[in-house]
Amino acid sequence: MTTDPRVQRTQQRLRQALAELVLQQGYESISIRELAAQAGVGYATFFRHYPSKDALLLDLLQRSIQEMARLLPPGLDADPAEEGRLIFVHAAQHQQLYRILLSGGGALALLEEVQAAAVAEVMRRFGRQTAPAIPLEILAHHLVAATIALIGWWLQHDQPYPPPRMGQIYAELIMRPFLALVGQERG
Amino acid sequence: MTTDPRVQRTQQRLRQALAELVLQQGYESISIRELAAQAGVGYATFFRHYPSKDALLLDLLQRSIQEMARLLPPGLDADPAEEGRLIFVHAAQHQQLYRILLSGGGALALLEEVQAAAVAEVMRRFGRQTAPAIPLEILAHHLVAATIALIGWWLQHDQPYPPPRMGQIYAELIMRPFLALVGQERG
Amino acid sequence: MTTDPRVQRTQQRLRQALAELVLQQGYESISIRELAAQAGVGYATFFRHYPSKDALLLDLLQRSIQEMARLLPPGLDADPAEEGRLIFVHAAQHQQLYRILLSGGGALALLEEVQAAAVAEVMRRFGRQTAPAIPLEILAHHLVAATIALIGWWLQHDQPYPPPRMGQIYAELIMRPFLALVGQERG
Amino acid sequence: MTTDPRVQRTQQRLRQALAELVLQQGYESISIRELAAQAGVGYATFFRHYPSKDALLLDLLQRSIQEMARLLPPGLDADPAEEGRLIFVHAAQHQQLYRILLSGGGALALLEEVQAAAVAEVMRRFGRQTAPAIPLEILAHHLVAATIALIGWWLQHDQPYPPPRMGQIYAELIMRPFLALVGQERG
DNA sequence: TCCTAAGCGAGACGGTACGTCTTGTCTTCCA
């Protein structure tokens, strides 16, 4: 592991520059020359740290996700509406990150990774229950996909409802049907 | 409107070439030179017919969707499970098209268009009912997004269940909660 | 063979640009970007016509040499001093070409080619005579190398003597000893 | 003045590495990174000792020439054929050095320097004589250039004749005509 | 004998040239 402070500083600058440029002009249209200039870094230096623009984006998002995971309060599942409220508060706070993830650009692979991890977590949490009428894998995938879609809709429409309201909607629209089906035995 | 058969032939060749190359190597990595070569057409000729690669893809997909719409039987909404079955039969039959649409490549804008049209249709169909506890726009968006996600999951996992089973799942997992919430008045 | 006038025009521009830049800053320090800019031509276009800077120089010099050969009057060998005068008149007229050839840059391989051709010509012309005391190959090589060296000295010193005087010197210093040794039988 | 043995050792290693690499792959294609690696020396260390690759070559060749000058017996001019023989014996012994000098690479400037020194020496030695019919500068330059060309020819053709024979050729082909012209008064 | 100054390996960095690729326009040629 590198401890050279120059390396840390350069990579930090590149991540920062990417975050700034993504907000200004989207992801695809950014050229590496532009990125390096924005970061105040030599063009060739970019390639000493990242093999491609996607790799830099991946690094940026992974670090954000790790930070996000550290900030997410545990034990969310007691009250679905409260859990939902926290999710939307978080989405509003990390809007930039969510937008990049959901914009379908170079981060698509990462989104799928995150999604798969979430599905696995859901399956782990509800796997002990009696076998449901619908395969658990489908239930979990549906829960995660519907939640992501709801967050995406909310951000793309500029948060038309406050987080508490979105939490209620999440609870009734997504969680309640999910819990009903998870608890149901196969007839 | 052009009636020159050469023009029709050239555009047909380009669409065919795109369909073939997308399956081989995905959408992004195809260059226009490659496309023209595969179609047996001059490089500059491409630009006489389409302003960009995306425009060609749009044309290809729109024609497929129109064809699909012609084949879709009307009056699907009597029985949710039967409606679901027909959806998955259709997805299996037009697998290639669905895969391109759902792969998140250049077709993303088109997918959003299709999705918006579906949302509008759902809202039109259920808009007359009494105001639901959850905004109709959210309900409709959720219905469409969840259906698309379920189709995507099914195709990416190589159709692990037959269409009738998927129709049942669709009915219980998506349609039944949706209908329950649509019919519910705001308390 | 290409007949497209654009191709001819582009190559002509590149040769012209190289000739101009060589005089200004020598050969080695010219970059291909500079060359293309001087020629008023796109950077990548250079590579469509020449694989390298050396190839362009080779083309430029070969064309000049061909033109020179067309202009060289035949039957020079009657009077050595007159032959020498014509050589130096020619060198003065094609000074730029000679300077590039003799500057020892990328044209070195071409100079060796020209030199070898001249040696072969000399051997062909004097080969019929009786075997000399010194191997003919050495005599011919010496004749050519000494002539080239004399031209080089004259140009690098800014032509301190007029061509008729150089012709006399050439006759006495180079040709006379050469003819004496060529005619001499091995003792 | 540096007396640190490490400095001497590093420079010796760099010269040795250059000599080895030149034989393997020529001069131009050697990169400084390669050189440093071959010498077992850090990359930046190269620049602490030489400002460029050419400077290192210059140092290497100058040291060799000095060594050569120490070994050259004085008073060569008594017998032209014997003088010539010694020259070719020396060329054979220091073949590598001569090849680099004559290959027209980065050593070209040095070759010109050596050549100029030799011309000056010749002029000094024969300057006292009565003014010749041909300017002494031209005579001296011719003598030196022809001798160098003869050595070059001999080495490039893998020494097809033994040094004594080359000494005779040198005497008859180069020295005898030179002496005849130097002694000649202007008519 | 110890300590200070220097040589040194390691390698990050800015800068620049390279040769390849792609896009969209524009010109030439041919059927």
Add this chain to the structure above:
DNA sequence: TGGAAGACAAGACGTACCGTCTCGCTTAGGA
């Protein structure tokens, strides 16, 4: 005369090299 072929400008890409620099470690050679 209209479409096919492909030359062209523009510019991004990823690689290589150069020369500078900064960091610690190690080693001289004087105090």
